[in-house]
Amino acid sequence: MELRRGPERGTRVQELSEAAGLDQSSTCCLVTRLDRKGLTARVSCEHDRRGVYCTLTPEGLKRGQQGEVRCREELSGLLNVAAFDDRWASMVARLRYTAADVTP
Template sequence: MSADERAGSTGEFDLWRRLTLMVGQLNQSLERMLASEYQISLPELAVLIELRHGHERGTRVQELSNAVGLDQSSMSRLVTRLENKGFTARVSCDHDRRGVYCMLTPAGAECGERAEASCREELAGLLDLASFDDRWASLVARFRHAAAGAVLP
């Protein structure tokens, strides 16, 4: 008997707990795929995507931090890893010498685009499988309903 069944209801906390577990498992699968095929992590992919859709002059490291949900120290290390892979470059801001911007290199744009497409495909397959699991089916249905642009009740 699950904790949800013992409690007798599926409240917001229980739904959040199941969602967190499902997302954690999905992230692990996506991390493995990205590491084996592209030698990048999910946060690194998130930065490549942000930079690809950002301004051509680059994006401030602080803005990347906020967009990806990492603290500035972690973001700085992540940007350094991406630089070492040849996917990004740091540039100084012309009007504010203290500002550091991160720009996407052509190799980073190409890797990010391919990795994002693979991630989208992998996630769709993982969600298809999860939709047949009693623990996740209702979450997947809600997620896909919301993703399709419908308003959740």
């Protein structure tokens, strides 16, 4: 999702690490696996040759969109069940209220 919403030129691997809460080594391994599957591509930074941007390929963009739709569907189903449990109903209502304000 971070790559889909990031700048068109791509997102620096360091920024992906921070957004995902992973260390830079783990993020590099993850990006390498995505590269091998043809879902991302790495682009050198024009201003800093040490910097690398990561961008989605067309297939990566398509798969990312599909994944987000599925995630939303699954989460919605779980929240529907939790909404009928007195222990969770108020939290579900707050989550849905907050999500309504930020949904694109």
